Amino acid sequence: MPDGTADGTADITLLIVDDHPVVRDGLRGMFAATSGFEVLAEAADGREAVALAAELRPDVVLMDLRMPGGGGVEAITELARRGLPCKVLVLTTYDTDTDTIPAIEAGATGYLLKDAPRDDLFDAVRAAAEGRTVLSPAIASRLVSRVREPRGDSLSTRELEVLRLVARGTSNREIATELFISEATVKTHLTHIYAKLDVKDRAAAVATAYEKHLLP
Structure with missing residues (x-):
């Protein structure tokens, strides 16, 4: 050696x-x-x-x-x-x-x-x-x-990716599979998303994200 x-x-x-x-x-x-x-x-x-x-x-x-x-x-x-x-x-x-x-x-x-x-x-x-x-x-x-791009939101890139999948009706398990992460990590991202958007559930998070133009 x-x-x-x-x-x-x-x-x-x-x-x-x-x-x-x-x-x-x-x-x-x-x-x-x-x-x-x-x-x-x-x-x-x-x-x-x-x-x-x-x-x-x-x-x-x-x-x-x-x-x-x-x-x-x-x-x-x-x-x-x-x-x-x-x-x-x-x-x-x-x-x-x-x-x-x-x-x-x-x-x-x-x-x-x-x-x-x-x-x-x-x-x-x-x-x-x-x-x-x-x-x-x-x-x-x-x-x-x-x-250099101005950002009007505080969501991370990964949180936005999770939110986009949530908006499509994707389950936590399916999100975990698609992003190659665990379900626990998906839940952690969702917790952070809820806190940042000041909402309590998936539907409210998606609705608020559209209002803020965070989702296309």
Whole structure:
């Protein structure tokens, strides 16, 4: 097992989290063939990732977002709640606001897309290990645009996504499935929505959201 690089610095230890075995194998092979990195373990979902991160204490967790059996945002939230020192670098194919914003709000150090060049990925992992924020150019550009846009409401991107699904008559269980989160998380989002809109139920939340032009 490698214990350091040629210049004497310690290897950056990694936990790879992705529900696709081929992706995990590919990432492990890439890092194994490059000095300065050590892959400690792999996880197929968010719950397994949290357990392994707590046990192994990697420097960086490479985290996919949408995974059956436990999504990435929930895992990032739990890692932060437990106060684990590992940095989370999201590595995913999804670049919509409904994916990026919740991940960053949950505590991700960086957000990279899977089509990033190999050297960019290595640089991003090194930066994340040092606690520096890393965002793919496309994500960074859209986040800047989003911040500059005036917002007349206080609902987060994820809360608006939940509210849109509620407006379609979608059940909590169906919302959880569509957004790759748990039913408990859906209920938490609804509680926050009710409080922010000063309403007490789903119907009132939807009606108020239309009045405030929060829903198309």
